[in-house]
Amino acid sequence: MANDLVVVFGGSGFVGKQVVRALAKRGKRIRIAMRRPHLGQDLRMLGDVGQIQLVQANVRFPESVDAALEDADAVVNLVAVLHEKGPQTFQALHVDAARTLAEAAKKRGILRFAQMSALGAAPKGSHYAKTKFAGEQAVRELIPTATVLRPSIIFGPEDHFFNRFAQMAQTASTIPLGGVPLIGGGKTKFQPVFVGDAADAMCAALDRQDARGRTYELGGPGVYSFKQLMQFILAEIDRRPILAPLPFVFAHPLGLLIEWTCKLVPFINPPLTSDQVAMLHRDSVVGADPNAGRIADLGVTSLETIEAIVPTYLWRFRPYGQFQTRQTA
Template sequence: MSAGDLVVVFGGSGFIGKQVVRALAKRGYRVRIAMRRPHLGAELRVMGDVGQVQLVQANVRFPQSIDAALEDADAVVNLVAVMYESGKQNFETLHVEAAQAIGEAAARRGIKRIVHMSALGAAPKGARYARTKYRGERAVLEAASTATILRPSIVFGPEDSFFNRFAEMATMMPVLPSIGGGKSKFQPIFVGDVADAVVEAVSRPEAQGRIYELGGPNIYTFKQLLQFITAEIDRPRTLAPLPFFLAHPMGLLLNWIFALIPFANPPLTGDQVTLLRRDNVVGADPNARTIADLGVSPLESVEAIVPSYLWRFRPYGQFQTKQNPA
């Protein structure tokens, strides 16, 4: 791959996608973003030089639109995923069927550079999210053996759905649930580092056909992350241990209730409770490589980045002097 080559990105308008588009453009690649509603992606056009970023209409549920989006492409990046299911936007459709369709379309066009975003914890058993992520990996590799699989842990950044979600919950609730006693481990990774990993996976021939687990510089328990969040936004909260056997039905109930509310995501689902039963750290797959093997270093830490955007959840805003320093 060299500057000027065309990289097609599916899911380029999302939280991770925007950073990937910016990083690819910075490296000199031409970027085509395949999205369902390109008329809503005006901000994406200015992430590169004039004409460097192109928006096209495509829906991953329709193979013909995938094939059209890949015309003349030198590489493809698939970032399509959801954390919550809603109608046709479900795990099976997006994590498995769409991944297979993109892999097969790329293979038919002879595209060797394929980067597929999976998730740390993808496995044949366990939560539906993890199972469909695993099956998506298998489908892509079966269609194109040269594909590169990336498995990130929790991804953090200004628009993330982890630190922001729990900070928002802390503004409304005096008690936060410490599911499973808060013992589950995570290795959060900065979205900018994930984007750099994608670019390196596209650029490096040796990355083809390999799996990489992406984790940040530090490992935390769920309880430690909740304590960090509440201290950072200066809202002391009681962390109430919530056993898995109680959290799971609660998650199922919340998922059912929020399914009746348009444009609202549940704070917790039964599937997410199942995910928390396993640690989300690098090293689970002995055959996988790490982000260091892609040459991405040093890595940003939670402590260095997260405070720069959680300030909006403090009682008195950005310039408030914290009363309860961590």
């Protein structure tokens, strides 16, 4: 309902900003709980004057979480990481943090709780997938009415998929015989969903009575193999590095080598980890859970495509940037 107070954890990230923007458009009052609110003053501009409040909270300290939920009507949990580094582990952020938020929400009698998970979340598989599933279970045990959203890869101007591989291709194209690995032959399938559509689904999950206690799989209008996505990226940025098939048996040790090397260099995020390789063993498309709803069930039916959105922000990886137009076949 309009004028509800929604507390968002993880509201300063790529998906979080769009969720905050979508909530603001629906007239919600928003409280963004973050570790360093003084660094997020720009987030206030996502809504009207006074509509968005920033408060200090750390998921490792339950007292700060409880204080952030004072007088709240709903909670959104977007806290997540794509790779582990230092204390930012999958267990700490996907499971322990989710349980801490759910415990605080239950204590305050908050029944509307939206948990962002991921397609592929399961008790078996990569460590990322297992902790995402464990986080869902931790929330559901405490708040049975919680709604879980499982998106495929999410795309948009600040995404971690198209931007990352476009940058890899840009770098590889400057090296003689440089290439981009197609892990597992590039056969893994994805169903990318636009960040704005995922944000609309999150808002609907909070508002719709029929969404309580349900799980929804979020996918866009198209299904692509990893190889097809890489070919699309290369065509958009006009780069021609070698697409080199890399069997899983070699990709796993390569991922281990890269992540251990990056651990020795502060402030560098690994472009590939062994756990991300493990994630590629499973397709990321809707339909894995026959009991789960779809994004259309939340009223989000006009979905954006990668062809319409991705070119608007990958131009900076072209040889001549915005001054170069894509050559059509």
